[in-house]
Amino acid sequence: MTKRVGVIGGGQLARMMIAPAVELGIEIRVLAEQEGMSAALAATAVGDYRDVETVRAFAREVDVVTFDHEHVPQEVLRALVADGVAVHPGPDALRFAQDKLVMRARLAEIGAPQPDWAPVRTRADLRAFLDEHGGRAVVKTPRGGYDGKGVRVVDHEAGADDWLAAFGGEPILVEELVDFRRELAQQIARRPSGEAVPYPVVETVQQDGVCAEVFAPAPHASDRVVEVAARIAADIAGGLDVTGLLAVELFETTDERLLVNELAMRPHNSGHWTQDGAVTSQFEQHLRAVLDLPLGSSDPVADAAVMINILGGPQGATIDSRFADAMRDQPAARIHTYGKDPRPGRKVGHVNVVGDDLDDAAYAARAAAAFFA
Template identity: 80%
Template sequence: MALRVGVIGGGQLARMMIAPAVEIGIDLRVLAEEEGMSAQLAATAVGDYRDLDAVRAFVRDVDVVTFDHEHVPQDVLRALVADGVAVHPGPDALQFAQDKLVMRARLAELGIPQPDWAAVRDADELRAFLDAHGGRGVVKTPRGGYDGKGVRVVRAGSEADDWFATLGDGEALLVEELVSFVRELAQQVARRPGGEVVAYPVVETVQRDGVCAEVLAPAPGAPQRLAQMAEGIGRTIAEGLGVTGMLAVELFETDDERILVNELAMRPHNSGHWTQDGAVTSQFEQHLRAVADLPLGDTSPRAPWSVMVNILGGPAEGTLEDRFSAAMSDQPAAKIHTYGKAPRPGRKVGHVNVAGDDLDDAVYIARAAAAHFA
């Protein structure tokens, strides 16, 4: 019988695990939040990932559990572990992706470079931090934020009063210094339970309105020292936090060639979609290998350059599928991936990958293909 890997969450990341699972002989099963989600081809159950009974019923028929997102509550995760279920990444690691304050404290213990930060519980504490950091800062909700949500640049202690009003006893917001950076980078590594770790090249990510719009792989002009530093940070975090599966470390590159950790994701990540067509082993196959404790794959690029452009929003009228023929005819070198989602402003509904010998050409082709879906 094939190894059965259960994915909690039916979004596009689970969808993109389906093809590599078939190719390497893994029986992929998905617990989707509702009918008709992106990963519906592999959805064997529909249920609430916060409902322990629903999750227990799903995992009864799998050998290993992993995730499409990091939102499964700690009490559910720890109940599964107590039941003897193989959970990768486990709750001890996932807590650092679920709570940014917990993450910041642990990264500080590991000596990882990161922005100055503090836990703040009211406007006075926030004002004191701003006064010590040039009058500006970034306030984040410790839990639940993504793609720019739960993030706010502030210049006064009162500008987070609405968030302070929602805090419970013992809760706090995270405030960080507003980093002066020249670009954003991302470092991906994979780690299997036995301890083997592999790393992908560091990439440049281009953000628009808090959402990843493009990825350039490898990061153009990155000196060897910076690339080695990024890989070292990724490996240290994966090992120090006990991550199993894919880990994405989002980074700021400063104007003095330092890199600081911004965010973590313990799953396949938007910054690694280029690997589907640009690396020997895609991040989706690698994640499955890692959580199943199989030998990890080669992370080498297949071409000097790879470019990923997100399809955000989709067409105002019609469907993405209506645009396929024109995009394919216009840019036959582009690899188009869609998520089975209805178009909606700002929504990630697909992406385009292009790999080649010339970066400018790859960028042009990817953008031209993605433009057909606007």
């Protein structure tokens, strides 16, 4: 019998689940927010994911519900569970990805390494934290931030006045400004029966708060870093009862300590390299995991893989017209696009190059991506 997976959200992550679903004989259905989104090929419904009855009607037609993003409200998720719908990851796990203060408190409970942090409600709270942490800190909105949104560095107590006012007395999050050597990401897949498979830890490079480049496996990572990153992800996946893909964004400090920065409970930008660089892509692995099927091998297929994001150029620019030039110039590059209209800074696709030499792969991936700038 064909399994039916329902994905809430019609973005590029849902789009990239379509091909492996077809290969596995899985029927994939998508609840898109509007017509013409990235996953339009599988969009069987269009509606508001915040509306309980809309989501209930969608869920009745599938065997399991999963997500393109973490923004579905808790009351909607819990209504599905009450209806007997299989939801992966479930609401008890997703709340840690939806609220950064809840996440920080739970990570502290399970002993995951993380930056110093505190909830702040007033200027005085923020001033006290700044005084204890060298006069600079990172403030974050607890909910709704992504790709650098809802994050800022402050050096005075008035630096978060607008967010404190917007949250109306509810706390926002302040964290120490970590002096890190580089950013890493560790993915792990976990199925409801408990089997878990990690991917190699990767290095990520950010540009204006958006992931721009990924190097897999992370170059020059010591055996200790590799081991600790995998253990942190396994502890979090088990401790938070995550089902599906979990991405743990990490800071690596100059003395090789690893600190948890962010969590994502879905396929993640840091894992796009797996489409061409791993035995089992993150998208196939996520489908296997949410259906509680045996997980695939996460082994790399070559010594190096590089992913470069294609960030949208000027308004009105086209992407399709540049394919031929990029393909001709860099025949080893695998180009993935999201069906989005370009605008400055918007992720509209990515390029993967897999090979035996990291520098050569990076050169080819950057050269191919440059055709779309």
